[in-house]
Amino acid sequence: MSDKHRVRLIVLDMAGTTVLDGGLVERAFSAAALRLGVEPGTPDHAGKLDYVRATMGESKISVFRHLFGTEDKARLANAVFETAYGELIDAGHVAPVPGARETIERLRSEDRRVVLTTGFARVTQEAILAALGWQEVADLTLCPADVGGRGRPYPDMVLAALLRTRAADAVREIAVAGDTSYDMLSGERAGARVVAGVLTGAHDRAQLLARGATHVLGSVAELPDLLAGEGL
Known part of the structure; x- marks a missing residue:
């Protein structure tokens, strides 16, 4: 060549x-979803988690815009997600x-x-x-x-x-x-x-x-x- x-x-x-x-994206997502009133174990949570899995690699704020509909909710979810993920990083995960x-x-x-x-x-x-x-x-x-x-x-x-x-x-x-x-x-x-x-x-x-x-x-x-x- x-x-x-x-x-x-x-x-x-x-x-x-x-x-x-080690699955930290899903763990941090669950924290964000809970803050938005999406309870673990519900069909709503399962459906949203499936979407997160399908769109792995996409900008996280874009994912939250799709899942939660409004810019304010998306930004809140993203902030909680980033905080939760950061805490998991700090814990050595x-x-x-x-x-x-x-x-x-x-x-x-x-x-x-x-x-x-x-x-x-x-x-x-x-x-x-x-x-x-x-x-x-x-x-x-x-x-x-x-x-x-x-x-x-x-x-x-x-x-x-x-x-x-x-x-x-x-x-x-x-x-x-x-x-x-x-x-x-x-x-x-x-x-x-x-x-x-x-x-x-x-x-x-x-x-x-x-x-x-x-x-x-x-x-x-x-x-x-x-x-x-x-x-x-």
Whole structure:
């Protein structure tokens, strides 16, 4: 493969892809839903939780807008969610996916730029990074608020990563990796050459492939060898 077609920018999701959160999204959602009067064990709670699971990877404020209807309710739910998630982080309930840090370091050592993205608010993203000691592990970190509020499945964070790092000359020099169907849609819509689904998070192989995955990996730790094996 000619060097001019080499993948130079890697855009990685956090929770479920590079970070194991042990179902913290669902726990924090339940706290937010309860604040809005949605009792655990009710059909309403079950239906809303199903939607949260289906839209893993999407901007959380967007999810709450859909679930609760008004902007005020969505903002309240989002604030409670972020607080609850932050408390779980502080209690030590996040950890890196095995090999994730080493993967990022290897990719950067190969003269590639690595950007970490999330559907969480900036304050939560920074709390996760601090808990893992990852403040300097990537070239750039992005959340939906950094790109005008549109998170996945829109391509905005992937394209912003390209524009801000100037790491690549074209979208075909980008690889995206994530654990949700929305990660796949975002990468596909951005025109990324590699859209790799990983099986360490929310969605299974069939869901990832249905939404545009070009590859499905056991974990993000397999990504460097995939790129090397395909001459990318």
